[in-house]
Amino acid sequence: MTKEIRINTSSEETRIAILEEGNLVELYTERPENERMVGDIYKGRVENVVSAVQAAFVNIGLSLNGFLPFSEIGTQSAEFIAFSEKVSEEDEGQHRRPRRHQRPHRSQHVRTGQELLVQVTKEPIGSKGARLTTAISLPGRFLVLVPGDQSIGVSRKISDVRERRRLRMLAKSIQPEGCGLIMRTVAVGKDAQALQADLESLLKTWRRIEEKA
Numbered sequence: 001m002t003k004e005i006r007i008n009t010s011s012e013e014t015r016i017a018i019l020e021e022g023n024l025v026e027l028y029t030e031r032p033e034n035e036r037m038v039g040d041i042y043k044g045r046v047e048n049v050v051s052a053v054q055a056a057f058v059n060i061g062l063s064l065n066g067f068l069p070f071s072e073i074g075t076q077s078a079e080f081i082a083f084s085e086k087v088s089e090e091d092e093g094q095h096r097r098p099r100r101h102q103r104p105h106r107s108q109h110v111r112t113g114q115e116l117l118v119q120v121t122k123e124p125i126g127s128k129g130a131r132l133t134t135a136i137s138l139p140g141r142f143l144v145l146v147p148g149d150q151s152i153g154v155s156r157k158i159s160d161v162r163e164r165r166r167l168r169m170l171a172k173s174i175q176p177e178g179c180g181l182i183m184r185t186v187a188v189g190k191d192a193q194a195l196q197a198d199l200e201s202l203l204k205t206w207r208r209i210e211e212k213a
Helices: 074-091 161-174 192-212
Strands: 002-010 014-020 023-030 041-050 055-057 066-069 115-122 131-133 141-147 152-154 180-183
Touching: 002 141, 041 066, 066 115, 115 192, 152 161, 161 180, 180 192
Parallel strands: 066 131, 152 180
Antiparallel strands: 002 014, 014 023, 041 055, 041 115, 055 066, 115 131, 141 180
């Protein structure tokens, strides 16, 4: 398959087009004055927790603290924080047995001064900081890697039942431990080799993020 990347740059914007066999499959537009933050990942510090608005405010190095709703605290983060607190208690000699079949509300896993890995889901607007989530997702060419998740998803834009089933089976066959996968629309017709290559690239990116964090 012949692939091309064409770039057109002007003083106002940059346009990047990806073509396959001469057909346009993706188009990106960037403007200097509108630097996008959605999808960016930060290691932030919780400045305060406000139960009244069901959210925490996280310092990610910008002029305004990010807004992290309790509902956006991913399971992975909650379990990691709970594990860290448990280890800390044991180090202090506080051997308290946790109650079975009882999981604390996610807000109980966030405290002032705590460091979290967060991803921007909405740009800051006016006096409002960026909206954040701890449920990190890394988009690739054909699939999306979701660390800390176990689910398999297929783009709703793929309507063919057989193709959805095929992609789901391929995703299960290459799914790495401790990560979920979402098959993107452009994955239609792609074989296991192409999907595996995309996955390996995303896993390398995630490992670099973990090392930096």
